[in-house]
Amino acid sequence: MNTDAVPAELMEGGQSAFAAIQEIVAQLMSDPTTDWGRVDIEALRQHLIDMDNVTLRARVNVEEIEGGARFEATSEDAAVTSSIRAMVPAHAETMDGAEGWTMQASEIPGGAALVVTGTDPDRIRALGFIGVLTVGMHHQAHHLALASGHNPHAH
Numbered sequence: 001m002n003t004d005a006v007p008a009e010l011m012e013g014g015q016s017a018f019a020a021i022q023e024i025v026a027q028l029m030s031d032p033t034t035d036w037g038r039v040d041i042e043a044l045r046q047h048l049i050d051m052d053n054v055t056l057r058a059r060v061n062v063e064e065i066e067g068g069a070r071f072e073a074t075s076e077d078a079a080v081t082s083s084i085r086a087m088v089p090a091h092a093e094t095m096d097g098a099e100g101w102t103m104q105a106s107e108i109p110g111g112a113a114l115v116v117t118g119t120d121p122d123r124i125r126a127l128g129f130i131g132v133l134t135v136g137m138h139h140q141a142h143h144l145a146l147a148s149g150h151n152p153h154a155h
Helices: 016-030 041-057 078-095 121-134 139-147
Strands: 059-065 068-074 102-108 111-117
Touching: 016 041, 016 139, 041 078, 041 121, 041 139, 059 121, 068 078, 068 121, 078 102, 078 111, 111 121
Parallel strands: none
Antiparallel strands: 059 068, 068 111, 102 111
């Protein structure tokens, strides 16, 4: 079988993190302006590990507050706690103001708290912690920036 000729209808790389990395590598390889001296695929891999930890392994407690919710993401596992503390403040900083929401993050024992408020508190509460983190198509650009050797959180 010729492995170079993949049928057009086949899209999935077999595992979501692998597929995300494959998509970014393909983008970088197709761009003649890629600065290969800056490319850092390992940074993207580490970020995807953080995403996996936060998505699947964090324990989330929710408190309804006026205008929205306070989400406390925690874990007894040090690696998961580290992932929570890497992602939640960065997300709050990047997405504050999106959808007209105010987002504030703070470190708490075992993780981080995310407070999200806006004019549509029912939607915030219905989305929950992980739903709020998914809002907006910023992740793909964020992944490309990480892999390209740029810090998407630097100002």
